[in-house]
Amino acid sequence: xxxxxxxxxxxxxxxxxxxxxxxxxxxxxxxxxxxxxxxxxxxxxxxxxxxxxxxxxxxxxxxxxxxxxxxxxxxxxxxxxxxxxxxxxxxxxxxxxxxxxxxxxxxxxxxxxxxxxxxxxxxxxxxxxxxxxxxxxxxxxxxxxxxxxxxxxxxxxxxxxxxxxxxxxxxxxxxxxxxxxxxxxxxxxxxxxxxxxxxxxxxxxxxxxxxxxxxxxxxxxxxxxxxxxxxxxxxxxxxxxxxxxxxxxxxxxxxxxxxxxxxxxxxxxxxxxxxxxxxxxxx
Amino acid sequence: xxxxxxxxxxxxxxxxxxxxxxxxxxxxxxxxxxxxxxxxxxxxxxxxxxxxxxxxxxxxxxxxxxxxxxxxxxxxxxxxxxxxxxxxxxxxxxxxxxxxxxxxxxxxxxxxxxxxxxxxxxxxxxxxxxxxxxxxxxxxxxxxxxxxxxxxxxxxxxxxxxxxxxxxxxxxxxxxxxxxxxxxxxxxxxxxxxxxxxxxxxxxxxxxxxxxxxxxxxxxxxxxxxxxxxxxxxxxxxxxxxxxxxxxxxxxxxxxxxxxxxxxxxxxxxxxxxxxxxxxxxxxx
Amino acid sequence: xxxxxxxxxxxxxxxxxxxxxxxxxxxxxxxxxxxxxxxxxxxxxxxxxxxxxxxxxxxxxxxxxxxxxxxxxxxxxxxxxxxxxxxxxxxxxxxxxxxxxxxxxxxxxxxxxxxxxxxxxxxxxxxxxxxxxxxxxxxxxxxxxxxxxxxxxxxxxxxxxxxxxxxxxxxxxxxxxxxxxxxxxxxxxxxxxxxxxxxxxxxxxxxxxxxxxxxxxxxxxxxxxxxxxxxxxxxxxxxxxxxxxxxxxxxxxxxxxxxxxxxxxxxxxxxxxxxxxxxxxxxxxxxxxxxxxxxx
Numbered sequence: 001x002x003x004x005x006x007x008x009x010x011x012x013x014x015x016x017x018x019x020x021x022x023x024x025x026x027x028x029x030x031x032x033x034x035x036x037x038x039x040x041x042x043x044x045x046x047x048x049x050x051x052x053x054x055x056x057x058x059x060x061x062x063x064x065x066x067x068x069x070x071x072x073x074x075x076x077x078x079x080x081x082x083x084x085x086x087x088x089x090x091x092x093x094x095x096x097x098x099x100x101x102x103x104x105x106x107x108x109x110x111x112x113x114x115x116x117x118x119x120x121x122x123x124x125x126x127x128x129x130x131x132x133x134x135x136x137x138x139x140x141x142x143x144x145x146x147x148x149x150x151x152x153x154x155x156x157x158x159x160x161x162x163x164x165x166x167x168x169x170x171x172x173x174x175x176x177x178x179x180x181x182x183x184x185x186x187x188x189x190x191x192x193x194x195x196x197x198x199x200x201x202x203x204x205x206x207x208x209x210x211x212x213x214x215x216x217x218x219x220x221x222x223x224x225x226x227x228x229x230x231x232x233x234x235x236x237x238x239x240x241x242x243x244x245x246x247x248x249x250x251x252x253x254x255x256x257x258x259x260x261x262x263x264x265x266x267x268x269x270x271x272x273x274x275x276x277x278x279x280x281x282x283x
Numbered sequence: 284x285x286x287x288x289x290x291x292x293x294x295x296x297x298x299x300x301x302x303x304x305x306x307x308x309x310x311x312x313x314x315x316x317x318x319x320x321x322x323x324x325x326x327x328x329x330x331x332x333x334x335x336x337x338x339x340x341x342x343x344x345x346x347x348x349x350x351x352x353x354x355x356x357x358x359x360x361x362x363x364x365x366x367x368x369x370x371x372x373x374x375x376x377x378x379x380x381x382x383x384x385x386x387x388x389x390x391x392x393x394x395x396x397x398x399x400x401x402x403x404x405x406x407x408x409x410x411x412x413x414x415x416x417x418x419x420x421x422x423x424x425x426x427x428x429x430x431x432x433x434x435x436x437x438x439x440x441x442x443x444x445x446x447x448x449x450x451x452x453x454x455x456x457x458x459x460x461x462x463x464x465x466x467x468x469x470x471x472x473x474x475x476x477x478x479x480x481x482x483x484x485x486x487x488x489x490x491x492x493x494x495x496x497x498x499x500x501x502x503x504x505x506x507x508x509x510x511x512x513x514x515x516x517x518x519x520x521x522x523x524x525x526x527x528x529x530x531x532x533x534x535x536x537x538x539x540x541x542x543x544x545x546x547x548x549x550x551x552x553x554x555x556x557x558x559x560x561x562x563x564x565x566x567x568x
Numbered sequence: 569x570x571x572x573x574x575x576x577x578x579x580x581x582x583x584x585x586x587x588x589x590x591x592x593x594x595x596x597x598x599x600x601x602x603x604x605x606x607x608x609x610x611x612x613x614x615x616x617x618x619x620x621x622x623x624x625x626x627x628x629x630x631x632x633x634x635x636x637x638x639x640x641x642x643x644x645x646x647x648x649x650x651x652x653x654x655x656x657x658x659x660x661x662x663x664x665x666x667x668x669x670x671x672x673x674x675x676x677x678x679x680x681x682x683x684x685x686x687x688x689x690x691x692x693x694x695x696x697x698x699x700x701x702x703x704x705x706x707x708x709x710x711x712x713x714x715x716x717x718x719x720x721x722x723x724x725x726x727x728x729x730x731x732x733x734x735x736x737x738x739x740x741x742x743x744x745x746x747x748x749x750x751x752x753x754x755x756x757x758x759x760x761x762x763x764x765x766x767x768x769x770x771x772x773x774x775x776x777x778x779x780x781x782x783x784x785x786x787x788x789x790x791x792x793x794x795x796x797x798x799x800x801x802x803x804x805x806x807x808x809x810x811x812x813x814x815x816x817x818x819x820x821x822x823x824x825x826x827x828x829x830x831x832x833x834x835x836x837x838x839x840x841x842x843x844x845x846x847x848x849x850x851x852x853x854x855x856x857x858x859x860x861x862x863x864x
Binding site for chain 3: 004021036
């Protein structure tokens with residue numbers, strides 16, 4: 001879908017006026033809907049809907065051998081699947097580039113120990129650790145994928161139950177591990193510092209957050225910042241395009257502010273005790 | 284890249300002996316603290332870059348190529364003619380860049396496989412983003428230009444070196460460009476900011492350290508790569524890793540901007556020299 | 569100033585259906601037997617097997633004398649001659665444009681069925697063929713009328729009236745074509761300072777009301793310089809959100825329903841209308857008001 005010049009002009013003037021096409025201000029998000037624990041076979045899962053963007057995240061856990069250079073740390077890996085359900089453009093290998101880009105940005109954002117402490121996932125130093133597979137499925141694309149994905153990932157990790165290890169024995173060269181039978185006896189991860197990502201698009205001379213698909217087309221450049229407790233864990237540009245240093249500074253500042261606020265809103269929601277009622281995929 | 288079965292793969296599991304060295308929180312801190320009088324192990328100041336050697340036209344087969352060397356970081360970039368984007372169904376008005384960033388198997392302390400790993404793929408994507416805004420892409424619609432980077436030896440700051448070198452190679456290949464593109468890396472550990480870090484310094488800055496209990500305050504660490512179109516003052520790529528606050532980022536931007544400006548004359552001289560040389564050679568024949 | 573960020577749990581969503589006291593007609597599913605008698609004629613959305621007449625789409629039965637057809641609940645747009653549509657140019661070809669009108673096949677707009685600048689009776693020269701991209705290029709939006717339906721179902725459009733032509737600044741929305749109520753006119757200059765074109769194909773165009781429409785000969789001008797004033801912009805934004813709210817609750821779209829929704833929405837500010845509760849609220853109130861006015 002390509003917009004015509006007149007539509008772009010309308011969007012551009014709206015951003016200038018601080019009154020976007022749907023009535024939002026430049027720094028305003030669209031309402032989101034979140035549900036956790038939606039996939040029965042996953043250790044933790046979440047589904048986030050932001051306007052037309054729909055993301056499903058599931059966490060699977062397996063045991064693995066820690067890498068040699070980080071013997072006392074577990075592992076986390078991100079996989080993004082751009083399902084052809086989202087748009088026909090993703091058919092075949094069409095979505096691969098976008099998928100690796102999002103997965104890479106998540107890997108970078110979660111890399112710092114400050115943002116996500118992997119040492120809790122270690123079972124026996126150098127021998128055994130948990131490995132988290134975070135699978136992200138894009139069900140629908142309506143703009144602003146990075147933000148939606150990062151929020152959904154954080155929610156899914158929040159929801160993740162790690163089985164409690166009762167005992168670890170070293171029998172010769174084999175590691176024997178006893179895991180609690182009680183499915184309710186689990187360990188939760190410390191997810192509070194996990195980063196959330198904010199996309200800031202430069203439209204005209206102004207920076208906006210949470211661009212819609214139409215607004216993304218008008219953007220000259222966009223930055224993605226991952227914010228964890230008022231600090232940046234990753235900053236990168238998405239798509240080609242360049243910006244002036246002053247715009248960069250401005251968007252960093254905006255990103256930090258919005259990111260902290262977004263994080264706060266997410267944690268507040270996650271802290272609400274979820275009821276038994278499940279909505280799942282019924283609209 | 285398709286799998287190349289004929290090539291001999293390295294052993295399945297091998298561990299570099301260097302990993303058995305003791306690295307601890309204290310050792311990182313002490314190494315950083317040793318820099319207190321702003322002199323690094325190789326005698327540089329913290330805000331000093333290594334001497335850069337640049338040369339273009341090193342690969343005769345390629346349309347454009349460049350060799351980049353700072354101390355022990357050595358890399359070659361080659362750029363090939365524009366060709367039609369393969370397997371593309373719809374017409375794209377703007378041309379594309381196709382970047383492959385590859386560490387040679389012997390370039391790092393650990394042996395690298397001959398297939399691109401995740402880090403190399405990410406670096407390729409960063410290069411693509413950085414270079415695309417420098418190239419007049421509308422001048423070759425539906426074409427792609429291939430840019431291949433091979434790091435022969437990695438001693439830190441390979442990505443920023445690759446971007447700078449790729450800019451030269453593109454210019455030498457005669458690809459229309461808006462501006463020269465230069466790039467620099469900054470590594471941060473605590474309050475120490477190391478410009479153009481070596482591999483060891485890069486490693487120091489990816490580890491989060493805990494400050495001693497008496498000191499409250501926050502220990503930032505991270506690596507920033509910045510690429511800029513110098514005359515237009517347009518940042519074409521900004522990539523940060525680690526954990527930093529806003530003030531540190533703002534300071535780092537200024538440091539990196541100055542550093543990239545220092546490289547511009549080198550890039551220009553390299554290109555002018557090349558032109559002069561070819562001119563002379565042609566005149567003689 | 570920072571706005572509040574709304575994230576909520578899915579379970580807090582209230583799925584209040586619109587309470588409409590309407591009889592729900594029987595819905596046929598594909599393969600379902602409609603009639604066992606052979607006296608009926610096979611219409612759209614049906615097929616004959618053995619002696620039975622079966623549905624081929626999910627939808628409701630429509631019967632005209634002996635012709636039985638099934639009208640699907642959701643479908644792409646099926647054009648009829650005389651329909652007003654809003655479309656987007658997808659391709660410029662020899663002597664014609666291809667237009668995306670949400671129908672199965674791209675529609676055609678022939679160079680001969682547009683009014684070129686300079687009057688209706690102007691001859692079309694070879695030069696005009698070269699100039700086509702300057703009149704309408706890929707991505708441009710137009711309003712047009714369906715002139716003809718080809719045998720394969722693709723539509724031929726025309727813009728031979730001053731009210732049709734290229735659209736300037738504004739917003740386009742996509743809703744289901746079945747939600748657009750057919751009426752005498754699909755162009756509405758609403759008294760609140762904005763114009764709405766309800767395309768039969770489900771594309772809705774909202775724009776500021778043109779003051780001097782007579783100048784707009786042939787309709788190939790776009791004013792890219794003019795900045796839409798804040799007040800009008802707010803109205804357009806509100807209308808956009810209202811129409812989406814109505815469409816989400818499956819309320820038919822026509823001038824009255826849009827105006828009612830606009831009035832009901834005034835208690836919210838424009839951005840609040842993105843909240844699901846507000847959307848449902850506006851739709852319910854509008855439906856209620858519509859019901860009242862129908863019975864009075």
